[in-house]
Amino acid sequence: MTHDQVLPLLDAYIDDELDVATSVAVTEHVTTCSDCQRWLAERRVLSARCREPSLRYLPPPGMERRLSLRLGVRREPPTRTFVWPAAAAAALVLTLSGYLVGQMQARVPEVATDLVAAHVRAVLSTRDIDVRSSDHHTVRPWFATQLPFSPPVPELAGGDVDLMGGRVDFVNHMRVAALVYQRGHHVIDVFVWPRSSNRDLRGAEAAIDGFHVETAEVGDFHAAMVSDMSVAELREFRDRWVTAAR
Amino acid sequence: MISARDRERNKRFGELVLPLLPTAYNAARWLVGSGPDAEDVVQDAYVRALRHFDSFVGTDPRAWLLRIVRNCAHDWFAAHKGARPVPMEPETVNRLVAQDPAHDPESAAQSESSARVIRAAIAGLPADFREVLVLRELEGLSYRAIAEIIEVPIGTVMSRISRARDLLAAAVRANPSVSS
Numbered sequence: 001m002t003h004d005q006v007l008p009l010l011d012a013y014i015d016d017e018l019d020v021a022t023s024v025a026v027t028e029h030v031t032t033c034s035d036c037q038r039w040l041a042e043r044r045v046l047s048a049r050c051r052e053p054s055l056r057y058l059p060p061p062g063m064e065r066r067l068s069l070r071l072g073v074r075r076e077p078p079t080r081t082f083v084w085p086a087a088a089a090a091a092l093v094l095t096l097s098g099y100l101v102g103q104m105q106a107r108v109p110e111v112a113t114d115l116v117a118a119h120v121r122a123v124l125s126t127r128d129i130d131v132r133s134s135d136h137h138t139v140r141p142w143f144a145t146q147l148p149f150s151p152p153v154p155e156l157a158g159g160d161v162d163l164m165g166g167r168v169d170f171v172n173h174m175r176v177a178a179l180v181y182q183r184g185h186h187v188i189d190v191f192v193w194p195r196s197s198n199r200d201l202r203g204a205e206a207a208i209d210g211f212h213v214e215t216a217e218v219g220d221f222h223a224a225m226v227s228d229m230s231v232a233e234l235r236e237f238r239d240r241w242v243t244a245a246r
Numbered sequence: 247m248i249s250a251r252d253r254e255r256n257k258r259f260g261e262l263v264l265p266l267l268p269t270a271y272n273a274a275r276w277l278v279g280s281g282p283d284a285e286d287v288v289q290d291a292y293v294r295a296l297r298h299f300d301s302f303v304g305t306d307p308r309a310w311l312l313r314i315v316r317n318c319a320h321d322w323f324a325a326h327k328g329a330r331p332v333p334m335e336p337e338t339v340n341r342l343v344a345q346d347p348a349h350d351p352e353s354a355a356q357s358e359s360s361a362r363v364i365r366a367a368i369a370g371l372p373a374d375f376r377e378v379l380v381l382r383e384l385e386g387l388s389y390r391a392i393a394e395i396i397e398v399p400i401g402t403v404m405s406r407i408s409r410a411r412d413l414l415a416a417a418v419r420a421n422p423s424v425s426s
Binding site: 072 | 256361
């Protein structure tokens, strides 16, 4: 792309609103053009100054109450799609350590409790996703900037499973990629890390308090799926994920 | 007597739309220019939104609500002919900016002053540009959502945001003491 072609695209470039091919082409030009770099730097400063929180006007005190009375509508606590699993998960977090010393100790491998705990933590937290996108072209490069490896980020055909985004998590004593999918009311985390880590997953399939763990190997990666779906549903998801990732 | 269906609708409205009040108010406040007027506009918008909530089928209640807020703001301008705030002349903006205690060495004061400069500069933009800038920068909306709200193609949103930033940059640059 020439400089003149790139110029009108730079604002959309800053806003991350270009398609991937165009964005790559713009990046190629920008890395070699000091004019564009200077322009982008100034624009980013301006944009950041506009995002100063004090620029937002806040509703006057009592306005929500007045509005609420006038409409006859009350504000309900938000029902996120995974509130129910979150409640179950809260109980699980409290008992998880008990499990480790309890009768299940011999049968539940540590990596499985670790995976389920990571899943539960994420579902409970308000920030379960670091990069929110349904586009693997966005999610995959993001991981490459966060981790020393670039995991497969398949989108599943069929329309019933949505890629929600990804985050970096800490499981099995290392930083791993966590891909977040949603199917109906179920959130599915897929944890991915390289096989070269020598931390394998043999025997990690488990059922812990309504959460299931399934595992797979794809290319150079280990993958572990965690969700509150039934075992059969999760296995079906695993098989489709593996097929799409190849 | 309120029907079960209405109760269910009101419950969903309370979950999805009522919590968007800060967004609706901020947008209205930037559109109409005064606090009490913004409150009127938002009240109207919410009444209208609840009445038409059954027709909301999209996935983004924020864009849907903001489009209604925008329509109500336009109606408000129509009902108060002559009230449409004329964008400030560049000289006015410069004067406001110049009154800023921008030379204060305290960084907190400087940042406050920087916010005041930007606020005056945004307020001085013509309405079409001010609107997209507020939706993009202050509310963080995607081009697609903005296109839906102001009912123009995405390409128009893109060029309008770009032009709005050009104008804003020029207004800020006109005051060298705070352009850092």
